[in-house]
Amino acid sequence: MGVEQGRVLRAPEGFLEPALVAQVRTQGLDDTRRHFLRQSLLAASSALASTQALAQTADPLITTPSLASTTLGQGVASRPYGQPSQHEGSLQRRIAQGLTKTRETSVSFTPLQSLWGIITPNGLHYERHHHGWHDIDPRQHRLMLHGLVKTPKVYTLDDLMRLPTVSRMHFIECGANTATEWARPAMPTVQYTHGMLSCCEFTGVPLSVLLDDCGFDRARATTVLAEGGDGVSLTRTIAMERALDDVIVAWGMNGEMLRPENGYPLRLVVPGVQGVSWVKWLRRLKVGDAPFATRDESVHYIDTLPDGSSRQYTSIQECKSVITSPSAGQRLLGAGRYNITGLAWSGRGHITRVDVSADGGRNWLPARLEAPVLSKCLTRFNLDWVWNGQPCVLQSRAVDSTGHVQPGIAALRALRGSGSVHHNNAIQSWQIDASGEVLNVQLG
Amino acid sequence: MGVEQGRVLRAPEGFLEPALVAQVRTQGLDDTRRHFLRQSLLAASSALASTQALAQTADPLITTPSLASTTLGQGVASRPYGQPSQHEGSLQRRIAQGLTKTRETSVSFTPLQSLWGIITPNGLHYERHHHGWHDIDPRQHRLMLHGLVKTPKVYTLDDLMRLPTVSRMHFIECGANTATEWARPAMPTVQYTHGMLSCCEFTGVPLSVLLDDCGFDRARATTVLAEGGDGVSLTRTIAMERALDDVIVAWGMNGEMLRPENGYPLRLVVPGVQGVSWVKWLRRLKVGDAPFATRDESVHYIDTLPDGSSRQYTSIQECKSVITSPSAGQRLLGAGRYNITGLAWSGRGHITRVDVSADGGRNWLPARLEAPVLSKCLTRFNLDWVWNGQPCVLQSRAVDSTGHVQPGIAALRALRGSGSVHHNNAIQSWQIDASGEVLNVQLG
Numbered sequence: 001m002g003v004e005q006g007r008v009l010r011a012p013e014g015f016l017e018p019a020l021v022a023q024v025r026t027q028g029l030d031d032t033r034r035h036f037l038r039q040s041l042l043a044a045s046s047a048l049a050s051t052q053a054l055a056q057t058a059d060p061l062i063t064t065p066s067l068a069s070t071t072l073g074q075g076v077a078s079r080p081y082g083q084p085s086q087h088e089g090s091l092q093r094r095i096a097q098g099l100t101k102t103r104e105t106s107v108s109f110t111p112l113q114s115l116w117g118i119i120t121p122n123g124l125h126y127e128r129h130h131h132g133w134h135d136i137d138p139r140q141h142r143l144m145l146h147g148l149v150k151t152p153k154v155y156t157l158d159d160l161m162r163l164p165t166v167s168r169m170h171f172i173e174c175g176a177n178t179a180t181e182w183a184r185p186a187m188p189t190v191q192y193t194h195g196m197l198s199c200c201e202f203t204g205v206p207l208s209v210l211l212d213d214c215g216f217d218r219a220r221a222t223t224v225l226a227e228g229g230d231g232v233s234l235t236r237t238i239a240m241e242r243a244l245d246d247v248i249v250a251w252g253m254n255g256e257m258l259r260p261e262n263g264y265p266l267r268l269v270v271p272g273v274q275g276v277s278w279v280k281w282l283r284r285l286k287v288g289d290a291p292f293a294t295r296d297e298s299v300h301y302i303d304t305l306p307d308g309s310s311r312q313y314t315s316i317q318e319c320k321s322v323i324t325s326p327s328a329g330q331r332l333l334g335a336g337r338y339n340i341t342g343l344a345w346s347g348r349g350h351i352t353r354v355d356v357s358a359d360g361g362r363n364w365l366p367a368r369l370e371a372p373v374l375s376k377c378l379t380r381f382n383l384d385w386v387w388n389g390q391p392c393v394l395q396s397r398a399v400d401s402t403g404h405v406q407p408g409i410a411a412l413r414a415l416r417g418s419g420s421v422h423h424n425n426a427i428q429s430w431q432i433d434a435s436g437e438v439l440n441v442q443l444g
Numbered sequence: 445m446g447v448e449q450g451r452v453l454r455a456p457e458g459f460l461e462p463a464l465v466a467q468v469r470t471q472g473l474d475d476t477r478r479h480f481l482r483q484s485l486l487a488a489s490s491a492l493a494s495t496q497a498l499a500q501t502a503d504p505l506i507t508t509p510s511l512a513s514t515t516l517g518q519g520v521a522s523r524p525y526g527q528p529s530q531h532e533g534s535l536q537r538r539i540a541q542g543l544t545k546t547r548e549t550s551v552s553f554t555p556l557q558s559l560w561g562i563i564t565p566n567g568l569h570y571e572r573h574h575h576g577w578h579d580i581d582p583r584q585h586r587l588m589l590h591g592l593v594k595t596p597k598v599y600t601l602d603d604l605m606r607l608p609t610v611s612r613m614h615f616i617e618c619g620a621n622t623a624t625e626w627a628r629p630a631m632p633t634v635q636y637t638h639g640m641l642s643c644c645e646f647t648g649v650p651l652s653v654l655l656d657d658c659g660f661d662r663a664r665a666t667t668v669l670a671e672g673g674d675g676v677s678l679t680r681t682i683a684m685e686r687a688l689d690d691v692i693v694a695w696g697m698n699g700e701m702l703r704p705e706n707g708y709p710l711r712l713v714v715p716g717v718q719g720v721s722w723v724k725w726l727r728r729l730k731v732g733d734a735p736f737a738t739r740d741e742s743v744h745y746i747d748t749l750p751d752g753s754s755r756q757y758t759s760i761q762e763c764k765s766v767i768t769s770p771s772a773g774q775r776l777l778g779a780g781r782y783n784i785t786g787l788a789w790s791g792r793g794h795i796t797r798v799d800v801s802a803d804g805g806r807n808w809l810p811a812r813l814e815a816p817v818l819s820k821c822l823t824r825f826n827l828d829w830v831w832n833g834q835p836c837v838l839q840s841r842a843v844d845s846t847g848h849v850q851p852g853i854a855a856l857r858a859l860r861g862s863g864s865v866h867h868n869n870a871i872q873s874w875q876i877d878a879s880g881e882v883l884n885v886q887l888g
Binding site for chain 1: 480523530535537558559560561562564568569579581606635647672698702704815816824
């Protein structure tokens with residue numbers, strides 16, 4: 001038998017020499033006492049990696065005979081942080097020059113057409129910057145909480161990580177996602193029509209815990225101002241009712257720390273609300289008794305209605321869905337079986353159903369919703385479908401837990417005109433022609 | 445007001461010129477008709493990126509005044525696929541030379557001590573290779589299904605992606621995870637004691653769909669053999685009952701395609717079962733009427749019990765948990781409030797509770813379980829705790845939906861001796877000394 005008691009007992013000693021273990025402990029004592037919860041024993045691990053393989057080491061993981069001379073396989077040592085396959089080079093977030101006026105105010109779109117499930121890989125999370133992105137040293141970063149509080153405080157990352165922590169999956173969508181499609185079908189792929197949309201598991205401390213920690217004035221406080229550390233010190237007001245509900249001061253994103261482009265080391269997570277309120281590089285929170293009406297919220301993110309009036313303070317991302325494949329720019333391989341797949345989400349709760357039509361909205365079939373179906377989170381839907389080779393139009397229509405049914409573009413335009421930029425949650429239509437080519441169209 | 449109807453109407457034309465849209469469509473027609481569902485319009489997007497910014501373009505995303513001369517911010521164009529912060533360089537999977545006998549049979553460990561939530565970032569997914577890793581061209585890859593079936597078939601990736609697709613979150617754990625801790629506390633950090641553990645959202649086609657598609661022999665078939673494309677053609681038998689339950693032939697991993705180290709472009713997902721059965725670079729499935737008893741399952745993954753007998757065919761990863769922070773190698777900053785956090789999982793169902801002890805198992809407090817709590821998936825737990833500055837021992841103890849309670853190491857050793865390698869699901873103890881240093885210890 002390959003495994004004997006004696007060999008196993010020797011294994012730990014052979015693997016990690018006592019001198020190395022001692023070095024680990026010394027390293028721990030020499031630590032700066034900062035950032036302790038995330039210390040990963042860099043020095044000790046480097047020492048391990050440089051240790052010679054011990055010829056007499058027992059092997060608790062039974063190995064197969066070596067076939068090194070007959071294979072093209074590689075070892076793992078070269079990839080301490082893995083990367084996608086060389087064959088996935090076209091899977092990228094895409095920018096579009098001309099969409100914003102300067103390089104600092106920029107947008108990149110998530111390639112929804114090529115993604116699966118609900119989790120957006122961190123490297124493909126969409127971006128919307130108001131003045132570039134930053135890679136802040138977390139040891140230098142501070143978060144100030146002041147205003148209508150008993151004890152104003154300045155927190156380090158370590159301070160925050162000692163407080164009660166939560167992890168929750170939520171979508172984030174730019175308020176201007178699908179902005180180009182108000183008047184007519186404009187963009188050639190779902191990456192550009194809907195790609196200012198991502199979904200992550202966020203980890204951090206509830207904002208309510210911080211407000212309690214500073215003793216906010218329960219009698220007077222009605223708002224919290226959040227300020228970011230970017231070049232324009234972007235600021236947004238959060239209503240106190242929301243701040244005490246599900247808002248998170250987050251540092252974690254899909255298991256690891258936030259990426260610099262997404263606010264490293266701290267961002268606000270405001271579930272269900274447009275992305276601009278998820279303030280990145282979060283450095284200041286101020287408790288107030290009225291909306292702060294800063295430039296970023298009183299001048300921007302306002303839409304003009306058909307009667308000339310303005311639609312303002314429209315923060316919620318309403319119930320919406322889109323078929324991500326087949327989608328415009330793709331091409332079917334011929335008649336036969338296909339898996340229609342897409343995403344549905346609502347800023348007001350969870351998705352209760354998604355229906356799919358292959359005849360431009362005359363008939364609808366319920367799609368399967370993949371678990372988990374979570375509140376203010378993307379939901380993946382799938383439908384087994386047979387294409388008969390004839391031209392047709394695919395659509396999806398989501399319903400959320402408040403009963404809101406995703407509207408058609410004609411109905412939405414009748415209500416809001418085509419002068420809006422934000423909050424276009426209309427049903428998306430993809431036309432398949434006889435050759436299998438998929439195009440962005442509008443019906444109705 | 446910044447937004448007017450006329451400007452918005454002009455935006456789509458300014459952003460995407462008709463010539464570019466036409467080029468996108470031409471590109472679609474010229475496509476190889478392979479891999480269509482994942483086509484991402486590389487050529488069209490490149491054309492967009494190289495287009496000059498149009499000075500007269502209307503801007504549907506209202507921009508703030510440019511402060512380019514007063515900021516250090518960067519644009520987004522340089523990062524089509526984002527990377528972690530420069531300050532996160534020590535967040536790596538770690539190998540340990542000497543643990544396996546050759547470079548091709550290698551292991552890397554996930555840095556659990558520095559991760560949040562339940563999703564493991566793809567770049568930090570643990571690895572256990574039996575003969576190196578491979579980066580296979582998905583256009584060349586095929587999956588054969590044969591044996592006791594009516595119609596043997598060979599599938600391309602495109603073929604598989606046309607079939608009904610599911611996305612599910614599951615943990616994967618090497619059967620030898622925590623192998624070094626059977627006899628005594630051996631490893632200096634949780635990365636080495638428990639780091640052959642990761643958790644992803646996997647996407648693919650249920651194996652049951654493929655078996656139906658080929659018309660498997662329901663009267664006789666009892667097993668499926670899975671074979672991988674690595675240097676040793678690793679093979680494992682899956683019982684038909686399990687194959688028809690929740691096994692997936694997967695290509696997606698946390699939203700994107702599998703990483704080469706994790707089986708790109710196809711791997712088997714066998715929820716709850718030890719990682720070796722999750723065959724990577726999956727190329728062949730054979731339906732049989734008896735266990736195949738291949739070398740990889742009849743010689744390896746066997747444990748010796750105290751009476752000298754062998755414990756064989758032990759595939760399930762039993763109910764287990766570990767505190768990931770504070771954990772060995774870290775150091776507390778002094779008395780006061782801390783968030784104790786960790787992971788719990790079971791190969792038999794979902795986690796129903798996790799209790800935490802700060803006095804070596806005499807008293808236990810229930811931890812908060814973060815949603816979602818899914819079957820055969822990691823569950824994140826947290827507990828708000830105040831350290832009084834005195835030496836103590838932290839432990840966590842999980843219970844799953846079958847009622848199984850995670851055992852102590854003494855109880856497990858009484859049952860299995862210390863000659864085992866696999867399936868050590870014992871309670872882990874972390875000792876905190878008066879200086880705040882955390883050490884790996886065993887109690888009982």
